[in-house]
Amino acid sequence: MRGSALPVSAGVGFKAEHFRDIVAAKQPLGFFEVHAENYMGAGGLPHAQLAALRADYALSIHGVGLSIGSMRPLDREHLGRLKALCDRYQPESFSEHLAWSSHGDFYYNDLLPLPYTEEILERIVQHIDEVQRVLGRQMLLENPSTYLQFTATTIPEVEFLREIAVRTGCGLLLDVNNVFVQAKNHGTDARGYLKDFPFECVREIHLGGHDEQIDDTGAPLLIDAHGTPVAERVWMLYREVIERAGPVATLIEWDNDVPAWPVLRAEAEKAGGILARTAHASAA
């Protein structure tokens, strides 16, 4: 099984509107990430752009539609499409979410939450085993941002993620913004969440912006909206993570109200600077 191997550097989620700017010069970035489902057409501009990017940079393929948290069997047709995409572009990393998005005959286009129990854990382990067997590569599983909880939950989320990684050998994609959102939304503490996080399994980090709303009781409710710069408190948390975990490939996600290329690149360079300083400090 091929291990996930993104270069320890900063990257961004690729947006087609940035293509001209990106190819106009060598960018100070180590990798690009794309959403797998946007490249499952037969041909045309998406593949022409992806092939051009892939020639010059490392690639992360990030799935949003596999619905690993479904209790029913995985969609084999979709898994086949993921395999074809990975075989074609040979990405350094493939990742998916701890969530479900399909049920029965329908796809709901959102990352929906799961209760954390032993039987759910076993089902997810089976699904990840199957993904890794079919793709012939290690996958990374991303920690979620959620807006509510299940009364049935018995296992803390960090323990749930750790146990999945231990039983399947998958890596983890640590979304630091999701950690922040999750803590705020459930009245817990982000540092407490990270205290026991299995950093040894983390192969990639995500950073993105969130929106602020309030719930029925007036309590803060953060939305994982990816439409703004990374919040300052999330940067602080990121620095703490890098100090403890060491430098890890780090991606800026900006999917809505996408800014001009220099703005997005500057956000990634900020992460790159933090990674470089940490690498330098640990080498000294």
Added chain:
Amino acid sequence: MNDTQSLPLIAGLDPAIQIETKRLLASHLDAPVKPAHEGKRAKFWFEETQQNFVAALLDPERPVPDALTSHTARVPEKRFAVYRNNVVTGLTDALASRFPATQRIVGEEFFRAMARLYVTAEPPRSPLLMIYGDTFPDFIARFEPAAEIEYLTDVARIEAARTRAYHAADAVPLDAGSLLDIDESSLGGLRFVPHPSAEIVRSAHPIVTIWAMNAGELPLDAIEDWRGEDALIARPALDVQVRRLPPGGAVFLLSLFSGAPLAAAAAAALDESWEFDLSANLAGVISSGAVCRETLS
């Protein structure tokens, strides 16, 4: 769910249509869960929770599922509404970005109300959002509040075809030079393969002109000569092109696409329109990139 009368109505839309859509919605959400193909697989309790969850996502009248809670409110209405909004608004946005000319014609408010009803009646059946909305033109054709805009369905058909063309397989279109070597006596037996991106939309309305005016390709203007137009949508390289076909052109191309030899396709086109001009149409077919290689019968 039988009490469709109590469902909320969307302002400006015929209540009868909304009740019909709600009935469709109720029938697919309440359909019994199909047995899995795997046969003996034990069913998880959570599978039923997922069923309640998705039913409540699409229908704001349904209660937040019992299995859910939050550290603040015991019944997290606003929190569940985030998921409802992500799903319904996200899919409505996907339709708005696939059908911008359709939206421009009816206005944003009407379009979003119509798209929301489509989202609840026909949620995606695939995680490939690029194909979501392939049946939206058919929905519009049945959507009574839009019936007075008779050309709306055909504009949506052009837009749906454009997305399919955008993602279609790459193929090298036929170039004019390759026809030069062919002996004149065998030209009539030539057959062509349609380019994977090529589609034709026939309309009783000046649909290419209307689409172009609402896609920013032509200035908005009154249409003096209101007659039917046929559209050819094709993507010979990377850019999707929409062309208006000349008289007989649609029949000519559809015949060629179905595998008819050139002579038979020309005869069918002449049958359709005495104005059909074979050499101009053949030149147009080649310059549009709508066909790939030729074969001799």
